[in-house]
Amino acid sequence: MYRKGHVGAALAAYSPVGFGLAAIAGLELAAGAAAVVAWTAMVPDLDTQVPFVKHRGITHTVWFALAVGLAFGLVGGTMGIEGGPVATLGLAAVGFVLGAGTIVSHLLADAITPMGIRPYAPLRDDHYTLDVVKAANPVANYALLVLGGAVAGLSVLAGAAVGG
Template sequence: MFPPGHYGMALALYAVVGYALLSRGYVRDALSGGGIVLSYALFPDMDGQFEVLVHRGVTHTLWFALAVGTLCVLVVASSLVKRPRREAIRGALWAFFLGSFAVVAHLLADLLNPWGVMPIYPVSPALYSLDLVRATNDAANYAMLAAGVGIALLAWSAGRPDARPTLARRLYRRLRGEESVAEKIGAE
């Protein structure tokens, strides 16, 4: 896929994680995590910048996902040293997850086109492809971007802990006679 398709796939997949974080009140973590995933979404395509690397070679493997996750841990390591042990471990795991997640999202987007990916190369040269759409298809790339943005916005609006219930939900509750405590207090 081209960049819009990769961004769309990353947004769509991260929306699940973002929703889980938002619904538990971790707004800053959800937003910053999404930003990190988006910033690393094109990282596997850096192979085009080096003549020694083959496109969709080593940078399009699960091994590379593990390496990028480790790189992210090293990037934040200095800020984690002075934190309590449990918090430092949690921060390192979060950094590893975000880096690896971004690469896996990239691989899943590339799985949609005929060229596919070899996720465990050089252990196995097996090529996996769903052959749904060509990477050069602008309509598919922008449709994936639009879908990713839409899914991310839906996750944002549904997951925010401070979000008011939607009009449809309030009407449903009122019809069933189930007004929430907040709505009763607000009515007084």
């Protein structure tokens, strides 16, 4: 998929987290986290900018998702240190879920294209594709963007309403 499709997929995957964040921590944190998710949705495709890294190679694996999740978790945990151990662990967990979840959403969006993904490389060479739509399909990319944005927006608003 292209940027619009990946942002939409990331926002859709973020929806349950956004609901919980809005309900527990407020609309501002949930909206900020949604912006971070949208901003990082294309991180796996940075492989196209690195000459020695193959596109849909290591950056399109579960190992990369775990690494990004750990990095986000460290940042989240660091942000929570002033609030004590509960805040530290809570924000570390949220950071991990946001980072890993965003990368996994990217993988899932690429899995619907004919090129597919090899999420367990280099340990296993299993190839996964649903071969539903070409990555360059503008209708599919815009549909994912609109659907993901709507689902995330409604989830965050519902969470804010529940949380008061």
